[in-house]
Amino acid sequence: MVWRKNCLRKFLSRVRSFSHSQLKRRKSLLSRITEVIQKCDSKEGFYVGTLAENHQNQWPSEEDLPSWRSTMEAYYEKVLSAGMKLISLVALALNLDEDFFQKLGALNEPMAFLRLLHYPGDVDSSREGVYGASAHSDYGMLTLLLTDGVPGLQVCREKSKQPQVWEDVPSMSGAFIVNIGDMMERWTNCLFRSTMHRVMLTGEERYSVAFFVEPNKDCIVECLESCCSESCPPRYRFPPIRSSDYLEERFRLAATASAENHRINI
Numbered sequence: 021m022v023w024r025k026n027c028l029r030k031f032l033s034r035v036r037s038f039s040h041s042q043l044k045r046r047k048s049l050l051s052r053i054t055e056v057i058q059k060c061d062s063k064e065g066f067y068v069g070t071l072a073e074n075h076q077n078q079w080p081s082e083e084d085l086p087s088w089r090s091t092m093e094a095y096y097e098k099v100l101s102a103g104m105k106l107i108s109l110v111a112l113a114l115n116l117d118e119d120f121f122q123k124l125g126a127l128n129e130p131m132a133f134l135r136l137l138h139y140p141g142d143v144d145s146s147r148e149g150v151y152g153a154s155a156h157s158d159y160g161m162l163t164l165l166l167t168d169g170v171p172g173l174q175v176c177r178e179k180s181k182q183p184q185v186w187e188d189v190p191s192m193s194g195a196f197i198v199n200i201g202d203m204m205e206r207w208t209n210c211l212f213r214s215t216m217h218r219v220m221l222t223g224e225e226r227y228s229v230a231f232f233v234e235p236n237k238d239c240i241v242e243c244l245e246s247c248c249s250e251s252c253p254p255r256y257r258f259p260p261i262r263s264s265d266y267l268e269e270r271f272r273l274a275a276t277a278s279a280e281n282h283r284i285n286i
């Protein structure tokens with residue numbers, strides 16, 4: 021929602037800055053604004069960033085939403101601890117020490133964040149190209165996703181094959197859906213592949229809570245020695261990359277793609 025408003029503001033400021041002759045184009049620009057608003061993802065979210073001392077989270081007042089902050093902080097801590105345990109299991113599955121990613125510094129003040137999501141029930145989902153969240157993979161190590169049981173989430177197992185085949189993800193009460201992120205895919209040379217997913221609009225209102233575990237900002241993400249060999253060389257052509265540089269680049273690409281395709285997935 022915020023993005024849609026920003027998008028509209030940007031277009032309107034462009035309209036206002038036009039010279040007299042350019043005003044002729046105003047009509048087509050306005051129809052483009054409408055098109056953009058109609059096509060961008062319909063989700064809206066409330067974000068909670070890292071709880072580290074210097075965090076920049078802005079909380080609603082205790083008066084407006086009593087116990088909101090303490091509830092969010094308690095959830096954040098618990099789900100982060102669950103995420104770290106899962107990451108230890110990933111390390112064990114790779115025949116590494118269970119504290120491998122801790123020793124690497126990835127989980128020392130990880131860039132973890134919480135996204136509380138709402139998908140509207142009253143959007144015309146029959147319109148082509150209108151998604152709750154369009155197809156993407158998450159950027160970090162792992163995502164722990166909690167949903168309210170309303171369908172809509174789909175995964176594509178073979179993300180590089182065409183045509184893409186999408187499957188509904190069943191919701192299990194009391195269970196998290198765990199997605200592997202792109203940085204984990206890079207680290208493991210695709211042994212753990214990031215999950216391509218999207219959220220369809222079903223006409224029913226939907227809520228979900230995604231918790232993204234991203235490595236510490238200074239952590240270097242590169243193909244792990246144990247995940248490559250002469251017969252299985254690193255699949256990524258890219259050199260090792262600092263976690264925060266990787267994230268920044270992904271956000272930049274997502275913003276560019278959104279400007280071109282009217283979509284955003286961050």
Ligand SMILES: O=C(O)CCC(=O)C(=O)O
Nearest residue numbers: 135137153173219228230
């Ligand atoms: O709402 C969902 O089920 C998925 C959300 C998601 O994929 C995301 O926020 O990255």
Ligand SMILES: [Fe+2]
Nearest residue numbers: 156157158217
């Ligand atoms: Fe996602």
